Amino acid sequence: MSDRPNIILIITDQQRFDTINALGAPWMKTPVLDRLAREGAAFTNCYVTSPVCVGSRASLFTGMYPHATGVFTNFHPWEPTWVKWLADTGYHCVNIGKMHINPYDAKGGFHQRFFMENKDRPLFLDEHPRALYDEWDKALHARKLEKPSRYTRYTADPEGYRNAHGAFPWHLDEDMHSDMFIGDHAVWWLKERKSEAPLFLQIGFPGPHPPYDPLPRYLDMYKDVDIPIPETTAEELAAQPPAHRTLRNNMIRNNYDSVSWKDKPTPEELLRIRRHYAANVTMIDDKVGEILKTLDQRGYLDNAIVIFTSDHGDALGDHGHIQKWTMYEGSVKVPLILWSKNHIAPRRNDSLVQWMDIAPTVLEAAGVEPPKSFEAKSLWPILKGEANAIRKEVWSELARDHIQTGAEYIVMRRDERWKFVYYLGEEHGELYDLEVDPGELRNLWTSSEHAHLKNMLVHEVLVWQLRAAIASRQQPTPKPQQAMLI
Template identity: 60%
Template sequence: MVDRPNIILIITDQQRHDTVAGLGAHWMKTPNLDRLVASGVSFGNCYTPSPLCVPARASLFTGMYPHSHHVTMNFYKWEPTWVRLLAEAGYHCANIGKMHTNPYDAPGGFHQRIVVENKDRPMFLDEPERAYYDHWDIALRSQGLTRPTRYARYKRDPAYFKEALGAYPWEYDESMHPDTFVGRTACWWLEERQADAPLFLEIGFPGPHPPFDPPRRYIDMYDDVDVPMPRTTAAELAAQPPAHRALRQNMIDKNFDCVAWKNDPSTEAIRRMRRYYAANVTLIDEQVGNIMSVLERKGYLKNAIVIFTSDHGENLGDHGHIQKWNMYDTATKVPLVVWSSDLKTRDVRTDSLVQLMDIAPTILDYAGVGIPAGWEAVSLRPVLEDGTATVRDSVYSELYRDHIQSGSECIVMRRDARWKAVWYLGESCGELYDLEADPDELQNLWDSKQHVQIRNEFVQHIQDWLIRGAIENREQNREKPQPAMAIG
């Protein structure tokens, strides 16, 4: 590969791993992502470091797990670290769309940011630090429009709000949809750019995060599509730890992100929600195709790496849950596709275990920038250049108590090639799944007498991993210059 390739990182929000037709989701309509799959490398076992937006993104942009970078909740302050290294190496760094930094407009090492945040976002005008109108807000206002919110939708039709499960047809012109706005803005920006420096461009789509709000023409594409439906049983729900019940009740009581969840949503409502979600993904797929066309026409793809992924998944009713905040694959496994005209490997699908944050050292590796010492992320270059290679024997994901996941102080998931265990701090309950025999994670083996040894081994691995991380952080902090102490 030629030195200093252009690097295009495309991140969606809350996209399940099983939403790309080219990777086996036959019900999906994703022709542009399918083309990337057909000529790139796809990772079938990419796991997020946290099934929560900000901790996951902070891991991706710091190269560390949440317990190391300490951004464990959505409202903690953070901004990227390694983008500055690319800028110092001569890259022109830009972000268009969602980053979910805090504050929202934190520079993060980028030369330019065009910020688009959550679709359903309260203004918090009584909290100046969180009151922020992004570029999409401004574009809407310039047309005399206001951003749709859960409050406006409930006020307009309370009965439908309670049944919709967050599924709403987009109510304005298609051009003003946030994902269309991000895609078109990225195309416009690329058309206008004149710089000769190599490009690092992060494009962040707000969807398919709820509300599930595609324009009508995308909804129509799924009218007759038989989308897969959840297979949740009373036995499965009964075997879940208490934290699951607390999470489910919080989602029912508080209508997060325009979703009024239920213990027993109707089959019709679930099917509509899943079709709208799929339609949101197809909208994004179309925008990815437009972006790739501009990149090709402008010559960027002659020497480029294009990476497509998401920060975490979405349960969509599987296991009785909506959104994320648990450790099922529906919430923790994400799509990851890497494409380059210079890759020797083509149409490769690897089951190598990797973490979302491994994208960071991979980018620095190909850009010729040194990977910071102490990073817990590892470069995927060996896998990209030899589809049979592996870089990890296990992956982790972690989650901490907040106002939504209120049932446990700390939840940690570890999985290897066959087994997945979920440990709850200070609790005797947990989760254990044999992914070889039970890939859908429907049978919790935590209390099985036949599986005590494997359960205990995984718990020991998790506890050692947390303690080792704390020790390494302590050593790194010890090496940093300490401020002088005042005397007297």
């Protein structure tokens, strides 16, 4: 057996930061993640570099911000970079589930991929340029089951579809639910594996991304649970940039991912959505427990690092929005837990980190030196107790796509106190004093009292962009280190 650690990277899709009981969400039922958070290192202020799947994931697997990778939307082609570096140094690299590479079936540096994409992805192979059959599609076909989607649901019950707002209890065989399918597939594969090479295993759960479709027995667990729901006022909506109104209207008109949104959802409707969402997270929590049990039985956890996280969050009604495409906390802030029997001590860290900081952290654990051009920063100084923080601010970027059509380019800068959101070429923007307004309810953009601060932060955005342009000119292939850094 190798002395290098097995690395297990578990990524959910669209999971908010406030979805783990042990990290401040008492309404959640997440015993497995609670244990990882208590026994491992939990980062409570982890921010993605983009509030969309592909832009965020491309940053993670290249160590660069979106404006350096050129990947802003879910349609931009990309492939991971540093997975191949692990493979070149002897790691057995395997992906099971969602990676959101473009094209979907690209190898991306992995030796093996058992890929699955969005739950609601269309299958019109002669009409949609990215449509293809993934592992889940094949399994459903083998069972002679029709894949649920916005098309089948609307056709079966148009009124029920519109009133569900994306929340549909799963009605087919339990093991054919996408998250159950991926969890079971990972357990099966681990039991079958015979290689002695160190393992890099990336498991991608499709949930709790909508449609919000938990198994009924998990939904029953939240039947009487009181989950906090937002209250959005007309004053708050009026203070938002026009791009927000455009985004809400697009979500109402086009019901992306089986979510038929509305302008003013009732408290009962919001609670129903959030209960379905929470139940989906609990379902994933169970599957993570089964995966960890199998890893332990097979001896992998004796020398392993397990990372649990998500690619971005979901508004779930916050600020009048659903899904992502904004820079609010519910959209850009995600859970991040690193756990190990012998490499990571229990700690909770509230400093600001970027999601892509996972990249150099994994590489250093594997004995691979990250390139100097990386904008991502290793978490090891915090994990080893050598530093309390590695960043003073975090950034996130978003460009115009087929859903966020109201702004050409949006960039967020957030430090410990201030969140600043700049809209290229527009007089509108967002500025929040998170010290007194953690809920981001009072937009100070037009406040004369904060005009100097706003101008200073615009300058910060310009400097950040220029520094990144210089840093990304060269990105050499790293060489393996001679010594472990953990």
